[in-house]
Amino acid sequence: MFDTGMIYEAKSVPEAVQMRLAHPDAVILAGGTDVLIQIRSGKLAGRELISIHGIDALRGVRQEEDGTIVIGSLTTFAHISSSPIIQEHLRVLGEAVSLVGGPQIRAAGTIGGNTCNGVTSADSASTLLAHDAVCELTGPQGARQVPIEQFYLGPGRTDVRPGEIQTAIRIPAASWKGCQGHYIKYGMRGAMEIATIGCSVNVKLTEDRMHLDGVRIAFGVAGPVPMRAHRTEEVMRGAALTAETVRRIGSGVLEEVHPRDSWRAPKDMRLHLCRQMAEDAFVEAVKRSGGEIRE
Amino acid sequence: MSKQYKLVTCTINGEEKTCMVDVRASLTDMLRGEYGLTSVKTGCEVGECGACAVIIDGECVNSCIYLAIWAEGKHITTIEGLNRPDGSLSDLQQAFVDETAIQCGFCTAGFLMEAECFLEKGKIYTDDELRRLLAGHLCRCTGYDNILRAVRKVMYQRNGLPQPEEAETLIAKHAPEWRK
Ligand SMILES: Cc1cc2nc3c(=O)[nH]c(=O)nc-3n(C[C@H](O)[C@H](O)[C@H](O)COP(=O)(O)OP(=O)(O)OC[C@H]3O[C@@H](n4cnc5c(N)ncnc54)[C@H](O)[C@@H]3O)c2cc1C
Ligand code: FES
Ligand code: FES
Numbered sequence: 001m002f003d004t005g006m007i008y009e010a011k012s013v014p015e016a017v018q019m020r021l022a023h024p025d026a027v028i029l030a031g032g033t034d035v036l037i038q039i040r041s042g043k044l045a046g047r048e049l050i051s052i053h054g055i056d057a058l059r060g061v062r063q064e065e066d067g068t069i070v071i072g073s074l075t076t077f078a079h080i081s082s083s084p085i086i087q088e089h090l091r092v093l094g095e096a097v098s099l100v101g102g103p104q105i106r107a108a109g110t111i112g113g114n115t116c117n118g119v120t121s122a123d124s125a126s127t128l129l130a131h132d133a134v135c136e137l138t139g140p141q142g143a144r145q146v147p148i149e150q151f152y153l154g155p156g157r158t159d160v161r162p163g164e165i166q167t168a169i170r171i172p173a174a175s176w177k178g179c180q181g182h183y184i185k186y187g188m189r190g191a192m193e194i195a196t197i198g199c200s201v202n203v204k205l206t207e208d209r210m211h212l213d214g215v216r217i218a219f220g221v222a223g224p225v226p227m228r229a230h231r232t233e234e235v236m237r238g239a240a241l242t243a244e245t246v247r248r249i250g251s252g253v254l255e256e257v258h259p260r261d262s263w264r265a266p267k268d269m270r271l272h273l274c275r276q277m278a279e280d281a282f283v284e285a286v287k288r289s290g291g292e293i294r295e
Numbered sequence: 296m297s298k299q300y301k302l303v304t305c306t307i308n309g310e311e312k313t314c315m316v317d318v319r320a321s322l323t324d325m326l327r328g329e330y331g332l333t334s335v336k337t338g339c340e341v342g343e344c345g346a347c348a349v350i351i352d353g354e355c356v357n358s359c360i361y362l363a364i365w366a367e368g369k370h371i372t373t374i375e376g377l378n379r380p381d382g383s384l385s386d387l388q389q390a391f392v393d394e395t396a397i398q399c400g401f402c403t404a405g406f407l408m409e410a411e412c413f414l415e416k417g418k419i420y421t422d423d424e425l426r427r428l429l430a431g432h433l434c435r436c437t438g439y440d441n442i443l444r445a446v447r448k449v450m451y452q453r454n455g456l457p458q459p460e461e462a463e464t465l466i467a468k469h470a471p472e473w474r475k
Contacts, residue, residue: 002362006299007318009364029362036321036360037341053365078354102431103409104345107354108361191430192343 002039005048010055013138013167019050021140021163026050028165030074033101033109034117058112058167061085067173073112073136073166077124078103080111090171092181092202096127099185102192112166115148118156118225125226126200127183130218131175139164152225178213179204180288182281186273188264196265197221197273201281205241209291212239215282217249222257222274229253229278241291249282250275305366307332308376322358322366323347326373334374334404338433345432348405349373355412357431374404377411387411387449394445398436405432410446419454422447 008023010016019026026048029035038044052058058074061083069085077097080086086094100106100114100123114122115135125148133148140163148169151159160166181202187193198220204213215236217229232252239245259270283293304313307330314329323340326332326349338346340359347359350372377385384392387407397403406429413420413428420428425443434442451458 001317001324002319002321004319007362007364032360032362033342036362040341051362051365053362054367101342102345103413103428104348104355104357104431105342107356191427 002036003042003045004039005046007049007051009051009053012055013057013165016050016052016055016165017138017140017163020165023048023050024162028052028116028160030113030116031076031108031110033105034113034119052165063089067177069171069176071111071169071171073116073168074110075112077106077109077111077114080124081106090131090176092183092200093124093127093131096183096185096198096200097124099123099183111169115151115169116158116160116166118152118154118158120155120223120225121195121198121221122226123183123185123195123198123220126198126218126220127181128169128171129226129228130181130200130202130216131171131179132216133175134170134172135159135166136168136170137161137164138167143167145170149228155224179216180285181216182284182288184277184281186277194264195220197259197270197277199274199277199281201278201285203282203285203289203291205286205289205291209289210241212236212241212245215249215285217253217278217282219253219257219274219278221270222259227257229256231256241286241293243293243295246279246283246293250279253278301364303364303367305368306370308372316363318362318364320363322349322361322363322371325363325366326358326371332373332375336401336404338401343433344402345405345409346402348408348432350408350412353412353415355409372408372411374407377407386452387414387445390445390449390452391442394441394448396437396441396445402432402434402436406434406442406446410449414446414450414453417454419450419456425450 008019010019027035027044029049029051058072061071063069063085077100081094081098111124114124128148134145135148135151136143136145146159153159179202183200185195186197187195200218203215206213215233220226254275257274259267261267299318300315301318303316316325323335326335335358336346338344342357342360347357348355349358351369391397
């Protein structure tokens with residue numbers, strides 16, 4: 001038995017919005033793989049819950065006419081990885097979420113929960129950030145869209161306002177077309193492990209596949225919330241695909257990340273990981289784009 | 296808090312059932328308490344060990360972190376549903392016995408549900424893939440190797456393929472003299 005207060009069950013988005021307004025202190029419950037754990041541990045014990053688990057309209061991946069990939073907030077990790085749309089256009093995201101926990105967690109945990117929890121180690125976050133994903137939030141005034149970078153307000157805090165729930169993650173065509181990416185999760189074990197550092201890099205090459213048209217680099221656990229290495233991205237635009245470029249990406253990100261010491265790993269180790277993983281993920285992304293790194 | 300109850304109807308091991316549950320109940324609570332399905336174990340209760348795993352609409356899920364009220368309209372399978380009509384063991388259960396993949400048995404039902412779930416897809420997985428597929432389950436007794444062996448054996452059997460040579464036999468065959 002869970003130690004909770006009343007549990008309100010929403011069957012539709014408008015119903016969820018009404019419940020959010022009527023019970024502002026209630027905790028939103030999606031797949032429950034964070035919330036129900038925190039009820040067991042006592043952190044959220046006794047709280048009222050609004051279960052959105054039954055809003056089937058928020059499950060699934062679809063594509064809009066202009067190419068935008070829309071992932072309903074209740075889509076589980078397992079369903080993201082197995083979605084043909086994701087496999088064809090956004091393989092790196094399918095791969096990233098297949099590294100979450102174990103199979104049972106991936107069958108229950110949702111992408112909405114993984115972003116709304118505001119956790120820096122969330123395995124979907126860096127890849128979403130690296131693709132300029134947009135969060136769709138629906139409230140009493142209708143839907144609004146927030147770029148995911150602005151959606152993170154601080155550790156454990158996201159821009160979900162009173163009366164709102166997150167209804168979708170949107171990835172515009174311009175954010176994935178012609179891009180290939182790679183995500184690396186470093187953990188102490190191969191599964192059932194929270195990332196020590198997560199790094200997602202994607203590149204778009206020039207037509208001759210000799211230069212970088214653009215590169216986007218994002219990290220988890222390199223700061224209080226998932227973050228981008230914007231300055232390095234800016235500097236590297238147009239760079240040739242050389243070993244020197246790889247090294248400059250590694251040293252560039254070191255100027256931007258600010259990981260901390262924790263019982264999982266000391267700061268120095270995390271810094272080392274940021275550099276190495278950015279380089280490795282970049283090299284793999286270039287390879288996936290059909291490019292070649294030369295001396 | 297005033298008590299809150301709800302009628303939940305779902306299909307459990309092929310039979311439609313209805314009961315009144317406390318909305319705060321986990322699916323583990325409902326399966327064990329209302330239906331006596333005690334193969335569903337109460338281990339960590341925080342999603343780490345897999346002892347409570349059941350199949351819901353074709354997917355293996357930890358029932359300890361799943362609300363009983365979410366089961367409405369769902370198809371749920373527990374180990375009790377794997378037994379053949381005459382009560383004999385399934386091929387997978389028998390393989391666990393034959394390969395000594397069970398010691399205390401606390402983790403066994405969870406492993407069986409997980410393996411049933413992915414073996415159903417009829418694919419052949421490498422050992423590394425099998426390890427990843429079984430990674431959501433803890434076993435404190437067997438050291439996992441026998442579990443892996445049992446699952447692999449049934450995977451080949453069900454796909455009508457001969458068993459691959461075990462690593463040991465390969466080593467015995469090809470190892471240099473001094474290692475034998
Ligand atoms: C054993 C175990 C292993 C795990 N391993 C990993 C891992 O490797 N990597 C990883 O990233 N995570 C991991 N997690 C954490 C968890 O599974 C993920 O964060 C998951 O994405 C949470 O999704 P959920 O649907 O279960 O969220 P819930 O627990 O239902 O909710 C999470 C938070 O988001 C809010 N929320 C959820 N949906 C919405 C919405 N639509 N709108 C507004 N707010 C919302 C909730 O109020 C809550 O604050 C693990 C958890 C467990 C138990
Ligand atoms: S008891 Fe459910 S995962 Fe451990
Ligand atoms: S047999 Fe004892 S925990 Fe696995």
